Amino acid sequence: MKKLLSVFIFSLLFGAYAASAEEPNIVDHTQLMDHGEGHLMDMDGGMVMGQNKDKLPAGCEKVSEDVKIEVHAGRKYSKQFPGTIFGFDKHEWRVKPCTRLTVTFVNEDNVRHQWMMHGLPKFLYDKGMFHLEITGPAKITGTLILPAEDKTYLVHCDIAQHMEKGMKGELIVGKGSGTFPSIPGITDPAIPDNYGPSTSQPKPVNMPNAPVKPGDQPPAVASAPSIATTVSGDSSGFFSGTLIIGLLFGFLSAPFLFREIGERCKGMTAADALQCTLKLLTGLYNTLVRFILWLVQRLTGKDKLLPKK
Ligand SMILES: [Cu+2]
Numbered sequence: 001m002k003k004l005l006s007v008f009i010f011s012l013l014f015g016a017y018a019a020s021a022e023e024p025n026i027v028d029h030t031q032l033m034d035h036g037e038g039h040l041m042d043m044d045g046g047m048v049m050g051q052n053k054d055k056l057p058a059g060c061e062k063v064s065e066d067v068k069i070e071v072h073a074g075r076k077y078s079k080q081f082p083g084t085i086f087g088f089d090k091h092e093w094r095v096k097p098c099t100r101l102t103v104t105f106v107n108e109d110n111v112r113h114q115w116m117m118h119g120l121p122k123f124l125y126d127k128g129m130f131h132l133e134i135t136g137p138a139k140i141t142g143t144l145i146l147p148a149e150d151k152t153y154l155v156h157c158d159i160a161q162h163m164e165k166g167m168k169g170e171l172i173v174g175k176g177s178g179t180f181p182s183i184p185g186i187t188d189p190a191i192p193d194n195y196g197p198s199t200s201q202p203k204p205v206n207m208p209n210a211p212v213k214p215g216d217q218p219p220a221v222a223s224a225p226s227i228a229t230t231v232s233g234d235s236s237g238f239f240s241g242t243l244i245i246g247l248l249f250g251f252l253s254a255p256f257l258f259r260e261i262g263e264r265c266k267g268m269t270a271a272d273a274l275q276c277t278l279k280l281l282t283g284l285y286n287t288l289v290r291f292i293l294w295l296v297q298r299l300t301g302k303d304k305l306l307p308k309k
Pocket residue numbers: 086112113114157158159162167
């Protein structure tokens with residue numbers, strides 16, 4: 001009986017420890033100093049930028065509705081999206097134009113995270129942004145009134161690599177203005193992983209500042225090497241392509257070459273015939289090199305490759 005009781009107490013204590021290790025103790029930052037222009041801060045790393053509870057954006061006659069959301073941020077939310085390290089618990093939010101949106105941002109990690117959006121009208125939001133920031137585990141709350149226009153806003157954490165590693169989403173106001181690429185679980189990646197036997201490296205694609213509108217062509221990721229890159233040797237396909245062209249050229253021109261040598265060096269001694277052949281081949285080689293350089297110049301627009309006369 002004693003043994004059973006000690007096992008029970010041990011399990012209880014261990015369970016409580018495991019639960020406390022998983023659930024971080026979230027500190028709520030409510031005592032913020034108002035620095036004006038909707039900029040609030042405290043001394044423990046809490047910050048709200050672009051706070052606006054009552055000023056209506058142009059085009060809004062009144063607040064259309066009051067919406068409260070709670071956004072959780074942390075590494076644990078990245079687990080379901082391979083290739084990411086950080087994440088929000090949701091990656092897309094939809095609200096009506098002129099909504100008064102109150103966001104409670106809960107950072108469950110032991111590092112700094114942000115819920116930051118750009119592209120707001122600057123006459124109302126200094127710096128054109130609304131931004132919640134907290135060093136965790138902690139939470140902070142801020143409010144803004146969204147403009148009247150249909151628009152998609154990128155929401156992200158701006159700490160180095162956090163957005164690139166998954167901590168981003170989109171806030172769609174009204175019908176929105178398209179979508180952003182690489183939003184975990186929402187949109188396709190801007191640069192898809194490629195595990196195929198490709199020989200050329202995909203070109204990096206810049207994150208567009210504006211959302212991709214429906215019907216827009218997706219950004220080109222990898223393309224076949226152009227003639228210019230093949231000729232200038234940037235691509236690993238250079239040797240195989242050039243080799244094939246060279247062999248083809250050799251096979252086609254060999255009969256004419258032998259006939260020309262035979263006619264020009266006819267009746268010479270062996271030594272003279274050899275000299276004559278070498279002279280002809282050298283002449284042909286020089287002509288060929290000049291032709292290829294001219295061709296490269298025409299294809300790449302670089303005239304420095306041509307030797308000065
Ligand atoms: Cu972050």
